[in-house]
Amino acid sequence: MKSIVKSFGRDPLLRWVVLSAIMFFFTALGVHFLLYAPLVSQSQELELQLTKVKSEYSRQQNLSTELAKLEPVQERLDNFRSKLTRPFSSVAFSSDMERFISESGVEILAQSYSPPRMRGDFQNVEVNLRISSEYEELRKFISLLNESQFLVVIEEAKLESRDAKILGDLDLQVRFLRGGNASD
Incomplete structure (x- = not known):
């Protein structure tokens, strides 16, 4: 191990490779925690919101279907009211x-x-x-x-x-x- 430490001090190529590997590691770590992790978190939040929107859309569709069923009833009630009055x-x-x-x-x-x-x-x-x-x-x-x-x-x-x-x-x-x- 002493020989590696001595050669690290003398060999510029080894220093450059080790420092590049360390810099790459910290850069990858920074990219992961600063960019990738927030994007994944944001993506999960967007998926949750999309699920809620789909659920609300489905509920709105059901209400719309029920309203469409009630429109003829409302017409008959209006007709009945006009006859009564x-x-x-x-x-x-x-x-x-x-x-x-x-x-x-x-x-x-x-x-x-x-x-x-x-x-x-x-x-x-x-x-x-x-x-x-x-x-x-x-x-x-x-x-x-x-x-x-x-x-x-x-x-x-x-x-x-x-x-x-x-x-x-x-x-x-x-x-x-x-x-x-x-x-x-």
Whole structure:
């Protein structure tokens, strides 16, 4: 070992190689702790943030899907609210009924309307219809009642079949809120 120490002192190439190796070691150590380790730490933090962002994105997508499912429900609720808040107009209701009769083919034998009556928070107009139709026509007519500008409820249906026709009485109620405004 003494000979290595003596040759280190005398041999410039050996000194240069040893000093270069020491400098390379400290440079590598510095690069590792000053550059590489912080970059790895930062990369891990970014991966964690990316995982959180992906999770939040997935949650947002799920909420968006749920909202898309609720939009038709909201449209139906808005339609229902507009029907409830619309005051009864016999002219507009008669127009609806004429359209429903012509589209369905139901024959109205007799009809009567009651004046508006209070029932709780609602005003009701009772409509009695005596009808004659085939089964499919009656089914279409009842389906079309849902398209009315007013909230129409079938209170009672007394139907009987004669030959290929259905004869009967439909007792309807047209309901709307007193004062014409629905609370949100």
